[in-house]
Amino acid sequence: MIIVKGGVTAAKGFLASGVRAGIKKSGRKDLALIYSEEPAVASGAFTTNRFQASPVKLSRVYLKNGKHQAIIVNSGNANCANGSSGDKNALYMAYLASCGLCLKRREVLVASTGIIGRPLPIEKIDDGIIDLVEGLSKEGGDDFAEAIMTTDTVKKESAVKIKLKNGCIVTIGGACKGVGMIYPVLNTERHATMLCFFTTDAAISKKMLARALEEAMDTSFNMISVDGDMSTNDSCFIMANGLAGNKKITSAGRDYAIFTDALKFLATELAKKMVADGEGATKFVEIEVTNAKSEREARVIARKVSTSNLLKCCVYGEDPNWGRVAASCGASGVEFDPDKVDIYLGPIKVLNNGASVRNFDKEKARKVFKKHDINIKVDLKSGRYKAKSWTSDLSKEYVAVNSEYST
Amino acid sequence: MIIVKGGVTAAKGFLASGVRAGIKKSGRKDLALIYSEEPAVASGAFTTNRFQASPVKLSRVYLKNGKHQAIIVNSGNANCANGSSGDKNALYMAYLASCGLCLKRREVLVASTGIIGRPLPIEKIDDGIIDLVEGLSKEGGDDFAEAIMTTDTVKKESAVKIKLKNGCIVTIGGACKGVGMIYPVLNTERHATMLCFFTTDAAISKKMLARALEEAMDTSFNMISVDGDMSTNDSCFIMANGLAGNKKITSAGRDYAIFTDALKFLATELAKKMVADGEGATKFVEIEVTNAKSEREARVIARKVSTSNLLKCCVYGEDPNWGRVAASCGASGVEFDPDKVDIYLGPIKVLNNGASVRNFDKEKARKVFKKHDINIKVDLKSGRYKAKSWTSDLSKEYVAVNSEYST
Numbered sequence: 001m002i003i004v005k006g007g008v009t010a011a012k013g014f015l016a017s018g019v020r021a022g023i024k025k026s027g028r029k030d031l032a033l034i035y036s037e038e039p040a041v042a043s044g045a046f047t048t049n050r051f052q053a054s055p056v057k058l059s060r061v062y063l064k065n066g067k068h069q070a071i072i073v074n075s076g077n078a079n080c081a082n083g084s085s086g087d088k089n090a091l092y093m094a095y096l097a098s099c100g101l102c103l104k105r106r107e108v109l110v111a112s113t114g115i116i117g118r119p120l121p122i123e124k125i126d127d128g129i130i131d132l133v134e135g136l137s138k139e140g141g142d143d144f145a146e147a148i149m150t151t152d153t154v155k156k157e158s159a160v161k162i163k164l165k166n167g168c169i170v171t172i173g174g175a176c177k178g179v180g181m182i183y184p185v186l187n188t189e190r191h192a193t194m195l196c197f198f199t200t201d202a203a204i205s206k207k208m209l210a211r212a213l214e215e216a217m218d219t220s221f222n223m224i225s226v227d228g229d230m231s232t233n234d235s236c237f238i239m240a241n242g243l244a245g246n247k248k249i250t251s252a253g254r255d256y257a258i259f260t261d262a263l264k265f266l267a268t269e270l271a272k273k274m275v276a277d278g279e280g281a282t283k284f285v286e287i288e289v290t291n292a293k294s295e296r297e298a299r300v301i302a303r304k305v306s307t308s309n310l311l312k313c314c315v316y317g318e319d320p321n322w323g324r325v326a327a328s329c330g331a332s333g334v335e336f337d338p339d340k341v342d343i344y345l346g347p348i349k350v351l352n353n354g355a356s357v358r359n360f361d362k363e364k365a366r367k368v369f370k371k372h373d374i375n376i377k378v379d380l381k382s383g384r385y386k387a388k389s390w391t392s393d394l395s396k397e398y399v400a401v402n403s404e405y406s407t
Numbered sequence: 408m409i410i411v412k413g414g415v416t417a418a419k420g421f422l423a424s425g426v427r428a429g430i431k432k433s434g435r436k437d438l439a440l441i442y443s444e445e446p447a448v449a450s451g452a453f454t455t456n457r458f459q460a461s462p463v464k465l466s467r468v469y470l471k472n473g474k475h476q477a478i479i480v481n482s483g484n485a486n487c488a489n490g491s492s493g494d495k496n497a498l499y500m501a502y503l504a505s506c507g508l509c510l511k512r513r514e515v516l517v518a519s520t521g522i523i524g525r526p527l528p529i530e531k532i533d534d535g536i537i538d539l540v541e542g543l544s545k546e547g548g549d550d551f552a553e554a555i556m557t558t559d560t561v562k563k564e565s566a567v568k569i570k571l572k573n574g575c576i577v578t579i580g581g582a583c584k585g586v587g588m589i590y591p592v593l594n595t596e597r598h599a600t601m602l603c604f605f606t607t608d609a610a611i612s613k614k615m616l617a618r619a620l621e622e623a624m625d626t627s628f629n630m631i632s633v634d635g636d637m638s639t640n641d642s643c644f645i646m647a648n649g650l651a652g653n654k655k656i657t658s659a660g661r662d663y664a665i666f667t668d669a670l671k672f673l674a675t676e677l678a679k680k681m682v683a684d685g686e687g688a689t690k691f692v693e694i695e696v697t698n699a700k701s702e703r704e705a706r707v708i709a710r711k712v713s714t715s716n717l718l719k720c721c722v723y724g725e726d727p728n729w730g731r732v733a734a735s736c737g738a739s740g741v742e743f744d745p746d747k748v749d750i751y752l753g754p755i756k757v758l759n760n761g762a763s764v765r766n767f768d769k770e771k772a773r774k775v776f777k778k779h780d781i782n783i784k785v786d787l788k789s790g791r792y793k794a795k796s797w798t799s800d801l802s803k804e805y806v807a808v809n810s811e812y813s814t
Contacts, residue, residue, distance in 0.1 A: 051737035051745045051761070081733055083762025116730025117763035181717055181734065227716040228635070229731070230738035309634040309716065309801075310588055310809055317810025323523025324636070326488055327588065330458035331637035338458045354458070355490025356524035394716075396803040402717055403724025 001262050007157030009141035010173030012201035012243040013037040017135035018147025021128030023114070023121055024076035029147035031128045032073040034197055035101060035136050039067040040241035042109065043210040045186040045217050047234035053080035054090035055110040056235060062094070065106040066206065071197060071237055072097040072132075074125060075150050075177070077114040078193065080232045089120040096126055100133035111235045113150055113177065113193040145175040148195055151401060152179050156273040162262045164202075164255045168246035172200040172262055176236075176270045180279040180402065182226035183307065184234045186217050193231035194221060196270060202259055203242035204249040211252075212260040213238050220267035223299065223389040226278035227398070228307040238263075275390045280398025283315050288377045290386040297334045298387035301378065304332035305389065312394035315374060320365040322350045322376075329378055336380050344377040345369070408669050414564030416548035417580030419608035419650040420444040424542035425554025428535030430521070430528055431483035436554035438535045439480040441604060442508060442543050446474040447648035449516065450617040452593040452624050454641035460487035461497035462517040463642060469501070472513040473613065478604060478644055479504040479539075481532060482557050482584070484521040485600060487639045496527040503533055507540035518642045520557055520584065520600040552582040555602055558808060559586050563680040569669045571609075571662045575653035579607040579669055583643075583677045587686040587809065589633035590714065591641045593624050600638035601628060603677060609666055610649035611656040618659075619667040620645050627674035630706065630796040633685035634805070635714040645670075682797045687805025690722050695784045697793040704741045705794035708785065711739035712796065719801035722781060727772040729757045729783075736785055743787050751784040752776070 009016050014036055021031040044063050046056050062068075072093050079086050094108040101108070112120070135143070145155040159173035178194030204212070213236065221236065242248070249255050276284045287305045292298035305311065308328040314321040325343055329336075343351035346368035350360050368374060416423050421443055428438040451470050453463050469475070479500050486493050501515040508515070519527070542550070552562040566580035585601030611619070620643065628643065649655070656662050683691045694712045699705035712718065715735040721728040732750055736743075750758035753775035757767050775781060799805075 049734060049737035050739075050741070050743060051733050051748075078730070081730060081758060081761060081763050083760070086762070115728075116733060117758070119763075119765070181731075183738075229715055229717045229734065232730075232734050232737060308636055310636045313806055313809035316806060319810060321522070323485070323488060323639075324588075326458050326523060327456060327636060327639050330456035330639060331590075332457075334457070336457060341458075351488060351524070353490070354488060355493070356488050356526075358526070394806060396806050399720055399723060399801060399803045399806060402720035403726060 001160050001162045004159045004161050006159045007141040007145050007173050007175040008034050008197050008199045009138050010159035011171040011199045013241045014199040015136040015138060016140040016144035017132055018143030019128050019131045019135055022124045023074055029143065030074055030076045031125060031132055032144045032147035033097065033132050033136060034071045034144060034199060036069045036239055036241045038241045038243060039069055040239040041206040041209055042068040042237060042239045043213045045213055045236040047231055048185045049230050049232045051081065051232045053078050053112055053233040054082060054086035055079055055112045056233060058090040059109045059235065062106050062109055067107060068109055068239060069103050069107045070097055070101055071109040071111065073111040073148050073195065075113050075148050077112060077118055077120050078116045078233050079112040079120040081117040082119060086120065089122045092122050093125055096129045100129050109237055111195050113195055113233050116232060148177040150177065151279055152177050152277055154277050156270055158266050158269045160262050160266055162258050164246045164258060168244060170200060170202040170244040170246055172198060172266055174198040174266050174270055176274060178274050179277045180226055181229045181231040182224060182274060183228045183230045184221045185230060186221060186234055186236055193233040194274060196236040198238035200240045201244035202240050203244065203246050204240045208249050208256055209238060209240050212263050215260050216263040216267040219264055220271040223303060224271045224275050225306040225391045226275060272390055275392050278392030279401045280395040281392030282395050283372060283374060283393040285315055285374045285376065285391050287389045290377065290379045291383055292380045292385045293383035295385045295387060298385045300334050301329050301332045302387045302389035304328055306391035309394055312391065315369065316393035316395045318369045320345050320369045325376055326351060336382055340381045342379040346375055408567050408569045411566045411568050413566045414548040414552050414580050414582040415441050415604050415606045416545050417566035418578040418606045420648045421606045422543040422545060423547040423551035424539050425550030426535055426538045426542055428531045430481055430531055436550065437481055437483045438532060438539055439551045439554035440504065440539050440543060441478045441551060441606060443476045443646055443648045445648045445650060446476055447646040448613040448616055449475040449644060449646045450620045452620055452643040454638055455592045456637050456639045458488065458639045460485050460519055460640040461489060461493035462486055462519045463640060465497040466516045466642065469513050469516055474514060475516055475646060476510050476514045477504055477508055478516040478518065480518040480555050480602065482520050482555050484519060484525055484527050485523045485640050486519040486527040488524040489526060493527065496529045499529050500532055503536045507536050516644055518602050520602055520640050523639060555584040557584065558686055559584050559684055561684050563677055565673050565676045567669050567673055569665050571653045571665060575651060577607060577609040577651040577653055579605060579673055581605040581673050581677055583681060585681050586684045587633055588636045588638040589631060589681060590635045590637045591628045592637060593628060593641055593643055600640040601681060603643040605645035607647045608651040609647050610651065610653050611647045615656050615663055616645060616647050619670050622667050623670040623674040626671055627678040630710060631678045631682050632713040632798045633682060679797055682799050685799030686808045687802040688799030689802050690779055690781060690800040692722055692781045692783065692798050694796045697784065697786045698790055699787045699792045700790035702792040702794060705792045707741050708736050708739045709794045709796035711735055713798035716801055719798060722776065723800035723802045725776040727752050727776045732783055733758060743789055747788045749786040753782055
């Protein structure tokens with residue numbers, strides 16, 4: 001696998017665009033489109049929130065269609081909690097894109113992100129659609145990545161190339177947004193406001209594509225937290241148009257494994273970019289739980305620690321108050337033996353068999369917390385499973401960003 | 408029921424004290440004692456954290472004893488994650504108090520609160536024990552309430568008098584501390600760093616006392632959150648010495664109901680005081696969930712909303728961004744029908760049957776958020792059960808307090 005430049009247009013046959021439709025007060029780009037020149041199979045993973053935005057409800061239905069060729073996305077408005085008029089507007093977004101692209105409505109997927117409970121200004125999307133379609137290009141991936149941003153400060157794109165059987169080269173690219181209301185719980189049966197869009201020229205069956213996406217979610221987006229708040233709009237899409245010409249992946253063989261590993265890598269890269277750009281973030285924290293009795297237990301503990309406000313505050317303050325890691329592991333609901341647990345801050349062991357290490361080097365521990373990237377390891381010494389989660393710190397800037405958002 | 412002055416010494420036969428033992432760097436009071444002049448029955452409720460502080464483990468064992476007469480408490484050090492030396496020190500705390508009071512060690516309960524993973528300076532407790540015992544008095548309730556404080560800014564005490572059968576007057580008093588690492592999940596089978604101590608002169612069996620305590624926890628401490636972080640030390644104790652001379656409560660009759668209602672009232676008052684004094688708190692928020700299918704569902708949703716960082720930030724910013732309430736309800740894991748839900752900010756309806764109310768009075772909604780006490784109501788319109796939770800806002804001061812704690 002090699003990492004290449006680009007995002008959603010890195011793979012063969014994908015074009016994209018991003019324009020200013022006037023949905024955002026700031027006047028920034030807020031309407032985006034991905035288009036596959038050939039019909040593609042698609043899959044999606046969505047938030048498990050009981051309140052689902054209208055575009056989420058619509059895309060879940062449309063994904064039952066066999067083929068798709070486009071995804072239309074707006075930022076600046078979540079189109080959530082808008083009742084039946086919200087549902088109609090989501091439909092109308094798909095309709096507008098389908099008309100512009102000469103597609104059937106069901107071949108278009110829809111996503112929105114922004115504030116909840118405000119009417120979607122559909123007339124602005126209507127006005128912007130011609131520019132959006134006309135703007136489609138191979139270079140448009142960057143505009144796309146920019147137009148889906150809300151409180152994000154940087155564009156988030158990644159792409160890789162992999163070699164399948166017979167030497168066939170397949171490209172997978174992706175772009176995502178989301179730095180607040182970030183605690184996704186997505187799978188292909190459900191729905192996640194992070195948005196993520198993958199495109200690939202791999203030839204793969206719809207069924208195996210869904211499976212690969214679900215596998216990739218579990219070790220990436222489903223392991224990050226900025227604030228522990230799950231959105232009503234989280235959505236992750238993947239489209240595969242087959243233009244790479246590889247032997248179609250229809251079962252879990254070697255090619256599937258290579259493809260899925262690459263997708264996992266890409267999803268993890270993008271998930272980490274989201275956390276690194278998390279609202280108010282000044283630090284990037286990786287929490288590693290090792291030697292758990294099951295993967296589920298490792299994941300639950302790693303994720304619980306990633307949501308600890310107290311830990312996130314002391315990371316911000318560069319204060320290695322590791323007791324907050326222990327308390328958070330213990331609050332996870334997982335039944336582990338506390339008297340076996342070791343905790344490390346970077347390379348420094350601070351807890352040994354559940355007891356604090358008396359004379360650990362406090363200066364070195366402080367240095368670990370002074371770095372931008374901080375690694376915390378919890379060794380349960382009870383099994384052979386592990387998991388990683390990622391989080392940002394909780395800063396005064398986070399509070400500032402989120403106390404002044406809607407007004 | 409009437410509210411009276413005082414705290415843990417309001418009931419007949421209870422004395423208390425609080426002294427400076429030098430555990431806290433600040434030099435504030437940090438060692439506290441409650442003593443019942445007559446043997447009392449006692450019960451306790453503790454945190455469900457897998458990491459349990461040594462005093463929690465010890466008190467759980469000692470509560471199996473039939474009678475108790477004292478509770479010794481230190482602040483400034485959690486005596487948690489200190490391995491076997493922590494366990495020995497907890498034992499030694501009980502021993503020191505028992506010697507000073509001429510009791511058996513098992514008649515003394517122990518609690519600690521403060522930083523995790525630092526050795527308990529038991530020699531300081533040893534040095535302070537004479538002052539502590541000598542200082543016991545009817546007026547010592549205030550000193551007790553002061554000596555258990557950590558980042559608390561005010562003492563938290565309450566007391567009530569109730570009339571049982573035959574006109575017998577029973578007093579219940581209490582004191583508590585805890586304004587950070589506050590997300591207790593306690594019951595009498597488990598263990599919560601809030602600390603709370605109730606004393607009563609009621610005559611009641613140990614079994615009925617435990618039941619009353621558990622009932623009282625569920626609608627008070629188990630419904631508050633400051634930061635969503637569950638402590639390793641949360642403990643709630645109640646001692647009943649029978650000096651009121653009422654007919655002993657041994658079953659769930661009318662006296663039990665009156666007693667439990669009073670205890671619930673007192674626990675709720677104290678729980679609200681903790682939230683109002685929550686670290687960095689500038690606001691007090693009550694979340695009321697009504698018409699749920701079950702009490703459990705109402706409680707789960709109310710509690711989930713109370714932990715939303717995004718909601719807590721917009722409360723701090725006085726920005727009525729109610730979409731965050733909806734998203735949080737939906738993230739609770741409870742299966743309700745989103746299309747039935749109404750949400751109110753104070754008296755202002757902002758969501759009606761799952762759809763935003765188009766022309767609600769935004770100025771009035773803003774005024775609701777400008778008040779110190781904010782009421783948010785979620786009406787599920789699906790059943791007849793309800794629950795209330797309480798939380799503070801998430802302020803820049805909260806981050807400041809918690810980024811500079813251990814160093």
